[in-house]
Amino acid sequence: MSDIQSVRRAFDILKAVSSNAGGASLTEIAARVELPKSTVSRMLSTLAGVGAVERMSEREGFRIGNELIAIASNVTYPRTLSAIAKPFLQQLSQTSGETATLCMPDGDLAHYVDQVNSSRVLQVHNWVGQKLPVHACSDGKLYLANWSDDEVERYVRRPLQRFTRSTLTTPTAVRKEIRNIRRKGYAWTNGEFDADIVGVSAPIRDELGQVVASICLFGAAFRWPGEMKAGRLIDMTSETADKISSRMRVAHSSRTTTALASPMPALHPSKSDSKSV
Numbered sequence: 412m413s414d415i416q417s418v419r420r421a422f423d424i425l426k427a428v429s430s431n432a433g434g435a436s437l438t439e440i441a442a443r444v445e446l447p448k449s450t451v452s453r454m455l456s457t458l459a460g461v462g463a464v465e466r467m468s469e470r471e472g473f474r475i476g477n478e479l480i481a482i483a484s485n486v487t488y489p490r491t492l493s494a495i496a497k498p499f500l501q502q503l504s505q506t507s508g509e510t511a512t513l514c515m516p517d518g519d520l521a522h523y524v525d526q527v528n529s530s531r532v533l534q535v536h537n538w539v540g541q542k543l544p545v546h547a548c549s550d551g552k553l554y555l556a557n558w559s560d561d562e563v564e565r566y567v568r569r570p571l572q573r574f575t576r577s578t579l580t581t582p583t584a585v586r587k588e589i590r591n592i593r594r595k596g597y598a599w600t601n602g603e604f605d606a607d608i609v610g611v612s613a614p615i616r617d618e619l620g621q622v623v624a625s626i627c628l629f630g631a632a633f634r635w636p637g638e639m640k641a642g643r644l645i646d647m648t649s650e651t652a653d654k655i656s657s658r659m660r661v662a663h664s665s666r667t668t669t670a671l672a673s674p675m676p677a678l679h680p681s682k683s684d685s686k687s688v
Contacts, residue, residue, distance in 0.1 A: 417454075420446065424454055428464055428473050429498050436472035492615075492624055493525050496655045500527040500626065503651045507644060509630040510535050511651075514550035514612070516624070517542055519566065521551035535608065535630060546571050546579050549600035549612035550625045555585070556592040557614070557622040563589060575606040597649055599638045600629065609635040611645050613652035618660045626652050 427443040428435050435443075441451040455473060458464045465476040493513060500511040504527040513525040520542040528535075545551030545566070555563060567582035579585050592598045598612045610629020614622040628648045635641065 420444065420450075421454055421458060424451060424458065425463065425475070425479070429475050434467045434472040434474045439472065492655075492659060495658050496615075496624075496626070497525065497527075499651050499655050499658075500525065503527075503626070503628060503647060504529055507628055507647055509610075509628050509644070512538055512550075512627045512629070514625050514627060516545075516554045516622075519545055521545055521548050521554065521625075523550075529630065531630075536605070543604055544572060546585055547574050547604045548627075549598040549603075549610060549629075550627050552579075552588055552592055552598040552600075553612050553614050553622055553625050556589045556598070574604045575602050577602045577606065579603065597645055599641075599645075600627075601638075602632060607632050611638075611641065611648050613645075613649040614656075615652050615659065616656045623659075624655075626655065 423444045424440060427440045437448055437452055437455065440455070441448045444451065455464060459466060459473075459476065462476040463479045464473045466473055492515070496513045500513060504511040508529055508531065510529045511527045512523050514521050514523050516522070521544075522542045523538040523540065526537055526539050528537075543551060545555050555566065558566070563586070564582075567585045571580040571585070572578070573580045579588055588598075596613075600608065600610050600612070602608060608629050609632045610627050612625045612627040615624040615626065617623050626648060628644060629635075636644075638645075
C-alpha cells in the first residue's frame with residue numbers, strides 16, 4: 412500500500428468514526444469505507460496509538476480521540492465548535508427526525524453557524540448565516556437568561572421588534588420567560604420569529620458553566636407537540652448539548668495546556684461581571 416493510499420484510507424476512516432457521535436463499531440466503519448475489517452482494524456490500532464481515535468468499549472466502538480480534538484482546537488473557536496458538534500447534530504437529527512442547528516452569541520444577536528436537515532419531505536428554512544435578535548428565538552432567549560440582571564434590563568428597555576403574534580415585546584414578558592428558562596434549563600420557541608416553527612434549544616457550556624453556544628431542535632408547528640408533551644425531544648436536545656459541552660471542555664483543556672488557545676467568544680453585550688444564574 413502506497414503512503415498516499417494509506418493517508419487517504421486513514422482520512423476516510425476518521426470521517427467514518429466522526430459520522431456517529433455515539434461511537435462507530437469496527438463493522439460500521441469497515442462498511443462505510445468499503446475495506447476489509449482486518450485492514451480497518453490495523454489502521455484503527457495505529458490511529459488509536461497516536462490519539463487520533465479512542466476505543467470507547469467493545470459495544471460502543473470508536474470515537475475521535477483527544478489528540479485530534481487538540482489539533483482541531485488550534486483553529487478558530489467557531490470552526491472548532493462546529494467540527495466537534497457536527498456528528499452530534501447529525502445523530503440528534505437522525506434520531507428525532509427533525510432539523511438541528513448550532514448557534515453562537517454575537518452581541519445582541521443569535522448567530523446560526525450550522526444546520527443538519529431532517530430527512531422529511533417538507534423541509535424547513537436553512538438558517539445558517541442568519542442572525543436573529545435574542546428576544547425573538549429560543550437560542551437567543553438562552554443567552555438572555557445567562558446575562559446579568561443589569562444587562563437584561565438594558566436590553567428590554569429598548570424597543571423590541573415584533574415578528575409574529577408570539578414575539579415577546581414587553582419587558583415583563585421577557586423577564587418572565589428568562590425566569591422560566593433559568594428554572595428549566597432549556598428554552599422553548601413557539602413561533603416567535605417564524606409562526607410556523609416550534610422547537611427547543613439547550614445550552615452548550617464551558618468549564619465555568621457559562622453558556623457559550625446552543626443547539627436547537629425544531630420543525631414545522633403542525634407536527635410538533637406542545638411543550639408539555641415534548642419531553643422526549645427536550646431530553647434528547649439537552650443530552651446532546653451536554654455531550655458537546657463535555658467534548659468542548661476537553662478541547663479547551665488541551666488549548667490551555669499548550670498555550671495555543673483562541674479566546675472564547677464574548678457572550679455578554681457589556682463588560683459587567685455581575686451574574687445572575
